[in-house]
Amino acid sequence: MTKNDQPSGPGRTPSRRSRYRLSRRPDSDPESGSRITLPTQPPQPPLRQVSRRLVLALAVLVATTLIVWLDRSGYNDNSDGSVDLLDAAYYATVTLSTTGYGDVTPVSDGARLTNILVITPLRVVFLIILVGTTLEVLTERTRQQWRIGRWKDTVREHTVVIGYGTKGRHAVATLLGQGVDRREIVIVDPQAKVIDQVAMDGLVGVQGDGTRTETLLRAELARAARVVVAPGRDDTSVLVTLTARQLNKHATVVAAVREDENAPLLRQSGADVVVTSSSSAGRLLGMSMLSPHAGAVMEDLLTYGNGLDVVERPVTKAEAGHSPRDCVDLVVAVVRGRRVLNYTEPEAAVLQLTDRVITIKPA
Template identity: 25%
Template sequence: MARQDELRSLRIRVLIPLTAICIAGLGGTVGFYVLWREQGGTWLDALYMTFNTLATVGFKEVRPLDAAGRWLTMAVGVTGIGGAFFLFSVVMDYLVTQRFLDVRGRRRMQNRIDALSGHYVVAGLGRVGRRAAEELREAKAAVVVVDPSEEVEALAGERDYLHLQGDATEDEVLERAGIRRAKGLIVTTNNDATNLYVVLSARILNPNLFIVARADEEDSVPKLMRAGADRAMSPYAIGGRRLAHLMLSPGAVEFFETAMRRGNQALNIGEIVLVSGSRMVGRPLAELSQETGATLLAVLRDNTAIAAPKPDLVLATGDRLLALGTDEQLERLEKMLLAPR
């Protein structure tokens, strides 16, 4: 909205001097023609005299000027030349101001990014990238969007995302996005070779980074995994499976879509990792359900999923718990799992 108001103000400021120049040109041409008509003057003579006056060329008068002609010449000069100088000042003021604001805005944006830690970086602001950033925003996670296109300023600005215009394949751009301090990276460009390069660069800069990459071709999935991605998937394959599941089990798909949608106050699915030193290490799973009210769906241990775990299952360091519940229940569960002994 502020940008639109600024452009509207600029149009008004430019229109005023342009109108003055047009009035000077038209009025001068008509005026000189009227003054010289009885002397055999033509419209071309009048237009030429007006042009000489506005352009400050300084050639002699086409025909002799009386007092009225001299007053007309001064009026044309003041109006036209004044309008031209005013137009020049408006344009220069706008260009200088925009350049100054752009530099200040980029510096301010970089300072905000430098203050982040444990955030998520989204490389690529296409349809997939925008959706991923929206989901992270709904989960109240800090997000930095990186894209080389000029549209990133407008797209990210509309949604108030922290953003950088740059190529994520360059280490310097990833460094500016705070990749060493980031918790995760989502690579969503529509080019598998670019995604591969971004994953490889990010993995070198931050070995502990959790990376999820998009693959346009199914054959690219294992390559992205070998390059350092923790997860790689094709949106088309996921979409195809989702459509098939909607046909076979629509109720189940709708339930999980509701549970996985961030911002839903009724139901959510969360994943919490049991860290070393937690007071829940060595304790039975039943204590979590009793104190938090969340439903434990599965425990991921040593790359093995324990579905519908029994209440007497003893928790161990590194266990990843998938739980179903409200935001409040999941928050209580996370606090219990992260609480020290």
């Protein structure tokens, strides 16, 4: 990040010119157009879809043939006057295909009534099966629009993850491992193929530039409880954080940044927590060099669902009034209000019912 891109004083955000320069360099894709995708099932192979339609069409043809043959006394064949099974199949074929040569015709009132109430609906079903691809596309679009509208009306207190690269995917995996419902996670990414993969993973995806207000509004960020900012560039992280904080003043914003010198910009932009990926990796490397076992333990703690996990949870009634050392789990810190107390501090000697504890426990 250049000097011109940094705020000129405490609490000041980048100027319009700097912001414009930054916004010209987002992690975007030329094919990116804003759209919302909901969780989907893997599409069936084309051959299976065609085979299924052929089986349905054949079933309708067989049913029509049986109906005509059972009521064959009410039909007349111009060639010999009688209708056998072959004539019934022939009549069903030309009728369902709307050809209608007129050589086999219903003559009785019952046969004509059957044609009105049964054969004609079967003809419509047969035609729908033949043009099923087009109708299926239209139906799926209508259904998707209805699902998106319903999702917008019901989504509340969710988590918006901006950027679905390595950092974003691991953040989502950790959230899912801690019990967050997939329906409460929304992914924002500019690449169409990434959003398609998001839908296959069972998550809601919004394709678009995360630095733009309209994209974040489509993700319903204004009603989100948590925001994870994890794009691939530090300047993009600053712009995303500024836009997110402008839309939502109360959400918890956690942002990732590559360089330490850009961390103050993220905090001034409104991030509650800033994680520096390069320095964190360097510290882990240094620890692993001096003590490989300590480095392995730290890596284990950072990998949720494997070995030992770091978990924040509320204090139970049985634990209130006791020391953190009396808890079943290993307590390393106590969260009291907005303060984080080390378990060795005198204020944390007695747990309160309104406290939360950060513990290490088996995965």
